[in-house]
Amino acid sequence: MSLERVKVLLFDTFGTVADWRGSIARKGEKLAREKSLPETNWDAFARAWRAGYKPGMAQVQSGERSWTPIDVIHRERLDEILTDIGLDSALGEDERQAMNLWWHQLDPWPDCLPGLARLKQRYLIGTLSNGSIIGLAGMGKRAGLPWDFIFSSDVFKAYKRDAAVYLGAIDLLNLEPAEIMMVAAHNDDLTAARSHGMCTAFIRRPYEYGPDQTSDFEPEEDWDVDCHSMEDLAKALGT
Amino acid sequence: MSLERVKVLLFDTFGTVADWRGSIARKGEKLAREKSLPETNWDAFARAWRAGYKPGMAQVQSGERSWTPIDVIHRERLDEILTDIGLDSALGEDERQAMNLWWHQLDPWPDCLPGLARLKQRYLIGTLSNGSIIGLAGMGKRAGLPWDFIFSSDVFKAYKRDAAVYLGAIDLLNLEPAEIMMVAAHNDDLTAARSHGMCTAFIRRPYEYGPDQTSDFEPEEDWDVDCHSMEDLAKALGT
Numbered sequence: 001m002s003l004e005r006v007k008v009l010l011f012d013t014f015g016t017v018a019d020w021r022g023s024i025a026r027k028g029e030k031l032a033r034e035k036s037l038p039e040t041n042w043d044a045f046a047r048a049w050r051a052g053y054k055p056g057m058a059q060v061q062s063g064e065r066s067w068t069p070i071d072v073i074h075r076e077r078l079d080e081i082l083t084d085i086g087l088d089s090a091l092g093e094d095e096r097q098a099m100n101l102w103w104h105q106l107d108p109w110p111d112c113l114p115g116l117a118r119l120k121q122r123y124l125i126g127t128l129s130n131g132s133i134i135g136l137a138g139m140g141k142r143a144g145l146p147w148d149f150i151f152s153s154d155v156f157k158a159y160k161r162d163a164a165v166y167l168g169a170i171d172l173l174n175l176e177p178a179e180i181m182m183v184a185a186h187n188d189d190l191t192a193a194r195s196h197g198m199c200t201a202f203i204r205r206p207y208e209y210g211p212d213q214t215s216d217f218e219p220e221e222d223w224d225v226d227c228h229s230m231e232d233l234a235k236a237l238g239t
Numbered sequence: 240m241s242l243e244r245v246k247v248l249l250f251d252t253f254g255t256v257a258d259w260r261g262s263i264a265r266k267g268e269k270l271a272r273e274k275s276l277p278e279t280n281w282d283a284f285a286r287a288w289r290a291g292y293k294p295g296m297a298q299v300q301s302g303e304r305s306w307t308p309i310d311v312i313h314r315e316r317l318d319e320i321l322t323d324i325g326l327d328s329a330l331g332e333d334e335r336q337a338m339n340l341w342w343h344q345l346d347p348w349p350d351c352l353p354g355l356a357r358l359k360q361r362y363l364i365g366t367l368s369n370g371s372i373i374g375l376a377g378m379g380k381r382a383g384l385p386w387d388f389i390f391s392s393d394v395f396k397a398y399k400r401d402a403a404v405y406l407g408a409i410d411l412l413n414l415e416p417a418e419i420m421m422v423a424a425h426n427d428d429l430t431a432a433r434s435h436g437m438c439t440a441f442i443r444r445p446y447e448y449g450p451d452q453t454s455d456f457e458p459e460e461d462w463d464v465d466c467h468s469m470e471d472l473a474k475a476l477g478t
Contacts, residue, residue, distance in 0.1 A: 008373075069413060124376050133411050134247075137363050137387040148376040149389040154411050172372050172393050174308060 003224060003237065005179050006199055009119060010128035010151065010169060012160075012184035013136060014050075015208040017127075017145065017230075018106035021046045027102045037090055045081065047212050052077030057130065057159040067157045071132050075100045104135040108143050109205070115230025116146055118239045124148045128169050128182065130159050161192040170196065183233065187220040194221070201225035201233055242463060242476065244418050245438055248358060249367035249390065249408060251399075251423035252375060253289075254447040256366075256384065256469075257345035260285045266341045276329055284320065286451050291316030296369065296398040306396045310371050314339045343374040347382050348444070354469025355385055357478045363387045367408050367421065369398050400431040409435065422472065426459040433460070440464035440472055 014020050021043065028042030056073035059065040078100060082088050091099070119125055126149040127136050133152045140147050151169050158164035170177050177197030184190050185205035194200050200223040206213065219226045227233045253259050260282065267281030295312035298304040317339060321327050330338070358364055365388040366375050372391045379386045390408050397403035409416050416436030423429050424444035433439050439462040445452065458465045466472045 071413070120380070124373070124380065126376070132413065133388060134363070134413060137365070141359070141363065141387050147388075148380050149372060150387075152411075154413075155394055172391075174310070174371065174373060174393075 002178075003181070003199060005176070006123065006181045006237075007175060007179045008124045008126065008173055009181050009183055009201075010126055010193075010198075012182070012186065012189050013127050013129040013131055013139070014106075015205055016183065016185040016203055017108050017112050018139065019109050019208075020050060020103070020106050021208065021210055023106040024049060024102055026107075027099075027105070031095075031099070035090065035095075037087060040085060040087070043210060045085065047209065048081050048084070049074070049077055050209075051212075052080065053130075061159055061162060069132055069154060070130055070159075071100060071103070071135065074103055103131070104138040105142055106139055108145060109230070111229035111231045113144060115232075115234045118231070118234035119237065120146050120148070122237070122239045126151055128160070128165065129153070161188055163192070163196065166193055166196040166198065170198075181224070186216050190223055191221065194223075199224045201227065201236075203230065203233060204228050241417075242420070242438060244415070245362065245420045245476075246414060246418045247363045247365065247412055248420050248422055248440075249365055249432075249437075251421070251425065251428050252366050252368040252370055252378070253345075254444055255422060255424040255442055256347050256351050257378065258348050258447075259289060259342070259345050260447065260449055262345040263288060263341055265346075266338075266344070270334075270338070274329065274334075276326060279324060279326070282449060284324065286448065287320050287323070288313070288316055289448075290451075291319065292369075300398055300401055308371055308393060309369055309398075310339060310342070310374065313342055342370070343377040344381055345378055347384060348468070350468035350470045352383060354471075354473045357470070357473035358476065359385050359387070361476070361478045362420075365390055367399070367404065368392070400427055402431070402435065405432055405435040405437065409437075420463070425455050429462055430460065433462075438463045440466065440475075442469065442472060443467050 011017055024046035025042040028045050032040060060068050078096060082091055116125060126147055128151045129136055130153045133150055133154045136150045136152055153159050153165060156165045156168040181199035181201055182190055182193030183201040183203060185203050185208060190200040190202060202219045202223040206217050225233060225236045227236055250256055263285035264281040267284050271279060299307050317335060321330055355364060365386055367390045368375055369392045372389055372393045375389045375391055392398050392404060395404045395407040420438040420440055421429055421432030422440040424442050424447060429439040429441060441458045441462040445456050464472060464475045466475055
């Protein structure tokens with residue numbers, strides 16, 4: 001697909017921009033020191049927390065459950081995990097509320113700030129993420145991510161890979177699909193974006209899930225761009 | 240109302256942040272020089288163009304017309320005015336399309352960049368505007384407005400002062416109304432925001448409409464903040 005017409009880049013955030021596993025694990029370790037919690041594998045905790053995300057969204061996608069913001073899904077899963085790992089009595093309501101906000105305070109992969117700064121010079125750049133508006137805006141502000149706009153599932157009341165998210169973004173931007181490029185570290189996100197006519201860029205994030213990573217090491221289709229970092233994407237697009 | 244709880248500032252843009260009259264007039268003068276157009280009062284042109292905005296929105300608000308993006312309303316009005324002022328044959332389709340994008344390239348009042356930089360340190364800052372997403376994002380990028388997010392009527396498929404816009408913003412932010420402050424140069428915008436429980440800040444923009452300005456010289460209610468510039472607002476909020 002010709003990339004000449006692309007005006008807007010839409011970015012998946014969890015995994016593509018944000019290193020959620022490292023960020024959550026570091027925050028867990030810090031909390032454990034402050035509260036003298038029992039020894040816990042916080043990297044495994046981060047992965048377990050994240051693992052609750054897809055089943056939680058699936059209930060919404062199937063219609064089994066009405067629209068439920070991601071922050072609610074995260075909180076429900078947090079309560080389950082704290083019981084599973086024996087920390088239920090150690091952490092009260094205030095601490096759980098604070099922990100749930102960790103998803104609003106994720107650190108980006110190190111290539112994101114320099115890469116996005118270059119991409120922003122030529123393109124409008126925004127999120128297209130299953131995160132909440134306030135979580136994405138807060139994360140962007142804290143990390144200095146220079147988004148021109150934030151698109152969140154909150155706006156579309158649907159989660160990726162539902163068509164409503166991609167079609168909603170195309171409608172809000174009032175552009176042709178081919179003028180928009182979806183950037184993601186997950187093949188299925190790009191498959192959905194392409195099915196609605198968007199251009200596609202795959203960023204390899206082989207460390208996203210650590211020992212749990214079983215897929216998305218490589219492109220599974222001939223995406224318009226295949227790259228290893230945000231700076232690599234900036235180079236591929238000539239910015 | 241206590242301002243201690245405010246976390247997010249929502250800004251009206253046309254008039255409050257952007258000097259649409261001066262911006263459009265300057266662009267008209269430049270175009271006239273380039274194209275050797277007949278002598279035209281471009282300040283009056285800007286005001287006439289803007290004057291088509293409220294009747295255009297009113298048709299949507301009354302239900303007489305289905306949802307129509309502001310860029311379409313602007314374009315319809317442009318065609319009418321060019322006929323009215325005798326420039327219909329002088330400007331073709333390409334030029335009209337480019338002129339319509341002037342609304343995406345407005346200059347902010349000079350106090351906005353320094354004021355918003357200070358306010359952004361403490362608050363999440365975003366637009367709540369009748370502009371289009373791509374227009375607001377483009378304007379912000381071009382001028383360097385440091386928005387954390389963009390809320391546009393496009394998202395709510397309704398124009399201010401419809402309740403759907405304010406209630407939609409409160410819902411998307413997932414905050415209590417009292418945690419949100421509406422900032423505007425127009426009393427009726429603040430009346431609507433307050434009716435939904437938001438805090439309110441009035442910025443005096445006595446030069447917005449030039450000779451056409453007949454209202455909004457002063458606050459018409461006891462808004463939580465009454466100020467003369469964005470820097471003044473930053474000072475009032477202690478940032």
